[in-house]
Amino acid sequence: MTEASAPAIALKGVTKRFPGVVANDAITLEFHPGEVHALLGENGAGKSTLIGLLAGMQQPDAGSIELFGTPARIASPRDALDRGIGTVFQHVLLVPSLTVIENLMLGGRWWRPLGREAALRRFDELSKMLGVQIDPDAPVGRLELGQQQQVEIIRALWRDAKVLILDEPTSMLTPQGVEDLGRVMRRLAQSGVAVIFITHKLREAYAFGDRISVLRLGKLVGQLPPERLRIMSEAAVTNEVIRLMFGQLRGHSEEAETLVGRGRHGPTRAVDRSGPPRLELVEVSTHADAGECALKGLTLSLWPGEVLGVAGVDGNGQKHLAEVLAGQRPVASGRILIDGEDVTHEGVPERRERGLSYVTDERLGEGTVGVMSVATNLVLKEVGRPPLWRNGVTLWDRIHERAREQVARHDIRTPSERTPVGRLSGGNIQKVLLARELGEAARIAVFNKPTYGLDLQNTSLARQRIRESAERGMATLVISTELDELLEVADRIGVMFQGRLVGVVENADEVEESVGRMMTGAAA
Amino acid sequence: MSPDGSLAAALRVALPILLAFAAGALVLLALGKNPLDYYTFVFRRGLFSWPGLQETITRSAPLLLIAAGLIVAFRAGIWNLGVDGQFLLAAVVCSAVAPWLIGLLPRWLALAASLAVAAGVGASWSLIPALLKARYGVNEIITTLMMSFLGISLANVLIKLVFRDPTTTVPQTPTLPVPYRLPRLFDTTIHFGVVIALVAILLVHFVMTRTAFGLKLRIVGANPRAAVHAGLPMSGLTFATFALSAALIGMGGAVEILGVHGTVRADWNPAYGLLVIPLVFLARFNGLGSILFVLFFAALQIGGESAARRLGVPHYYVLLLVSLVLLFLAIVEYLDHLTARRRTAV
């Protein structure tokens, strides 16, 4: 880890504005060859914008970028690649219908022949360097997410990248996958690449970073250089980062805990499981479309007043579980019982009658209608029912009146209840969803990735709502890929693997290890 | 809405029309015609002469019903491009049934029954696209277009082989005698179908904006996945949308027959379908706004048909004009969108 003379990338006072926000505010930062530089910050801290600038997706409004000591304007993604900056984005950007090697050959100039032999040679070379093994002729859609990510890293390095940017690369990986990734980053740094590792998890930043920079609200708030980092303990780093982000005074606020990922373990309430469960799934299976993971004989029970966390790597059937519970997806076989009654073939409205609510992870994708008003979205699941409808005629005045009340009660920040919901921030859309789903009548709540993409404040707010709902006696199921989140809110944690629940354990100390093991398919 | 806002809204609508007229004028010039003469003639004939105005209002009856049908479909996110087939088949069956019903029932009942038959025929012609869409998600643009071509040919087959009036030389359906047709309003040539059409489009407007059913359709149209999430009965709504849309369009065919022609000749196809689409877009799927644009377009058509005889500019020109309106509407929307974004960005 030698300090090279010129930094691979130097940002000088870089500013980027979007409508209503300054996403990057005069950021001055250097990235050095041979170093894993962890960029730490919560959602909305400006990390993604920074990557966008470096990858040529966007241009800064002010400030300059220097590459190896010379000022540069990164005009386009191609320009970034040509200049030796490779990027692995948070969401997989591979064509699922093409094979691995075809994906890697993508982007060649169209008038040139494909050169499969040369591509295979390069693929072998990079695979060896990274220490990974992937079949070059496998369709990408069939690979596991971890392998897809490795393909993306290979693509980013394809044209001799000197800089590799990894945007939240651990979010879809198993604990084992995260370790593998750490090894890959280390090898790359040793071969002289400047690795930029973006994360919102302090633990990972400490584990893999040679240097840690902390972003908050678009500003660079501090940095831990290698010489300091090397001699600090994890606890010391944690305290230092919290101090950088919140100042001394609020050292142990809830938000800080969320960031650190060491939120206290769920208050191990004494859940009374002597009575009958409120919700039961018995050997439930579903049909899968291409690219989906179906449920394969999943069984679980949920009692009133408890929070059951469902962990697992994304794409192991979580989506189907949530949709089957909500009544959005037909069951192929098996039974679903609420209060002992068979509800297997009931749809969304009937299950809502029984008090089941579902907070989806796709807030704009399916949870709301972006072009319709906040008020309409608040009543989206009761269209046509009294008292807001009379004989099928909409009573808009009543709907707007009730919306105003809910906007006030749930602190939804919106210009008006008639504003299209798509114009609100992610956190406020989530508040609309929570207001709609966690009403008086709710007795069973299903949350799918409840804090995905939210900033710290809204994250801790959402988790608070989950705990509250359990304390009110609701039976609560939380699906999340963030283990830390489940450790914080859940009473029991189950792990999904390939459409099954491989095990359910009490949320106690040292539970991480067994959960991590189950995420790879091993039994509890 | 502020006066500033309503001015902008008016401009958004007027600008594409004006630009289209200007661009159309260039085409006329290139063809050696005087655009001023043409436009003056068209509007004098279509709007500012009493017989012309009556014709315009009469013409707007089928157009309004088509517009009502398209609003239902487009609001629900369904591209019913099969208007011509639905319209023509309904017209043919209606014209065959009406003279027969007149012999059985009192006039009003017979006319109402004929309208209902036309609505049913229109709706049934949308059944296969609805089924394919609801069951397999097959793109309805293709299926409705194909059904439209099929329907137009089938209509002609029906006229020539099944419903042919044996007393005429040119193949056509039996003629409904004038006294049995839809009654005229007061002392005009405007028939009662205009009232039916107006009521229909106002009703559609009410349903779309003020009822649960309308809101459900709009949710399906705006975000089908949210509709599934909210537990709306998707295939039921898809069928309802297709049926309602095509039924209204079928009624459009019926009022044209029961009010104006009394019969359908072979190879008659006014091809209103694709022409009404731009009007509905101009009105942003708003029923009230559509009335205005339909009237405007009807005037253009009536004037244009006259101009074809008098000035030698074939009525195809109106087709070109409508296409230009649509293109300029798209451009104006795009520019509007750009400036709106710039404003929020500052």
Place this chain on the structure above:
Amino acid sequence: MEALFTATFLTALLYGVVTAGLPLLLAGLGEQISEKAGVLNIGIEGMMLAGAYAGFSAALATQSLWLGFIAGALAGIGVALLMALFCIRYGMNQIVIGIALTLGVEGLTALLHHFQFARTRPSLGRAPDFSLPWLSDIPVIGPALFTHNPLVYLGLALVPLLAWLFRRSAIGLNLQAAGDKPGALDASGVSVAMTRTGAVLSTGALAGLGGAYMSEVGAGLFVPYMTGGAGFIGIVLAMLARGRPLWVLYGALLFGVSLALTTALQVGGFNIPTDVVQMLPFLMVMLVLVIFARHSVLPPALGLPYVRGER
């Protein structure tokens, strides 16, 4: 009945199948390129019609079929340019623009026809066929399949060429990425907009060529609305072929049969109203759609404009 199966009849029928099928083949292959890249090209009907008009006019003026074909392709490209400008550059609704362009071309060509040809009704002579050596000497099949305008052979050659391009070339990979996951294409440094524009322009060229063939070779004259939905059938062919050019060929031949039956049956002395026969191709489409409904697959990003940074 016996008259049906004479050699002359079979030859006429097969010859007609090829003549009627070629424009559909070209349109289907063209649409396939657009759809692969994620553009639902509803304007293809307008592109064909523009090609039909321009091809005929140019051939009439220059007395050269080939200049006519080139003019037809250029006219198709011209309409496609508008499509690309509005839908790809400005991200407008592909269906609305497609309808607008088709309407506009219908109106414009009908107007031009009215002023240029309506009175004199000019027509081109029968287009010369090119007989492939040896093959054309085979009885029945020879004159039916191997004695055609050279454009027919070019169109057929396109099938393997496109199949190769789609699977084995950089263009093919780029097209597929543009339709399946435009973000992936962007991330590997290729402009999604340029790829899609190229695709739409190719569609325009092929559709224009198909239209020109219809007016110059098929009919020998131009009449308003003469493409009569051939472009839309091309869309269906592309939809059902799921990216495989060979299937477009099969489909085009199938529709060619039903179109050729019109003339063949009349030659054979059957007196059926033309309307019945005109229904055949569309009836066929609906039948095929009903039977193979669940197999019609379109690219995930079809019809959606690509905006960088949006998923």
